[in-house]
Amino acid sequence: MSKSQLKEAALPLFAEQGYEGTALSEIAKAVGIKTPSIYAHFASKEALFMEIYRDVMKHELVMLDEVVKETHSTVREALHAFFYKVTDFNVDPQVKRFFQRAIFFPPQALAKQMREEMTTYEALTSQSIGAILVQTLDKAQQENWIYVFYCLLDGLSLEHEIYSKEDFEKRRDAAWSALEALLA
Template sequence: MDTQTKILNTSISLFAQKGYEGASLADIAKLVGIKKPSLYNHFSSKDDILLTALEKVFKGYNEQFFQLITDKNSSVKATLYQIIIENAKMCWEDQDLILFYKRMLLFPPELLKERINEMNIRFEREFDEMMAGLFKESMNKGEIPAADIQPYVNSFNCLLDGIFTRSNIVDSFEKFEQIVEGSWQVYWNGISNEVK
């Protein structure tokens, strides 16, 4: 792996664990195995490292789920469930990636707030369009009641975010699994039944 990639991966882990302000360039350099000033041969500043890493993570996240959707040949319900499970697995196992993603989204360093927000809007729109297509297909198949698409997308995003947050609060995998399963069942039950 070349040095630049090594710096990015190390930074993602450290920014995820200690935050932008909490992770120093000295920390990063030490883990990469070079001295601090050498970082400046690959990136122009700490900001530069963060923004490059974030762009990479956003992109990877969307691509992962885009692939999951296009590769499928099962029911929309099964695909939605798979997205939930894949997301939950990421939250519990590859913690650093999604932790970094959400941390920078929720609590960006002050000076980069605007640029990070713009970046997110771009990727979130992409993700939402992908999900809207999926729900439309589900309606055509008669799996869910025909209605405005947006509430389906909104509540699904809300579910994904809730699962992420819960994954950081709960202390055992068993509890986390129960939360994911329970919340998914309530969600699917909620969108597939006609409103009383």
């Protein structure tokens, strides 16, 4: 039994049931071990959860970096690709759901630490977006665009769970149109 196998088993459980709703015994059962064996790899349930949280943030940052490094003929095209990549909740759905749950409903005991780490993650994400925006917008406009982007991203992450695929796509396209208008 490896650390990575434990994380692979725990991620969908945390994603679907949340931190509080997931028992270490469920994770152990999913990988075919007894609960105390988990402690050979993780000091606590909190340590396991936080390692998955950090892995998910790294995964998202790598994905965003790939989009930024892609060749695009215009700033709009680059931002369009970035926006649609970030709001594609069908790619790695368990990872996305884990991240959403962790951000919107962090475990109380870990909330402060998670917010601090989220601040770092968001700063790195903002740098990625800023690397694209710097070509067309001044500093204040960049900041405003990024704030609107985050608000729309948060809303779309919830709407993805509520609306049909068709309705979600309409809302995502409308959100993109609003962001695109800020580039003019």
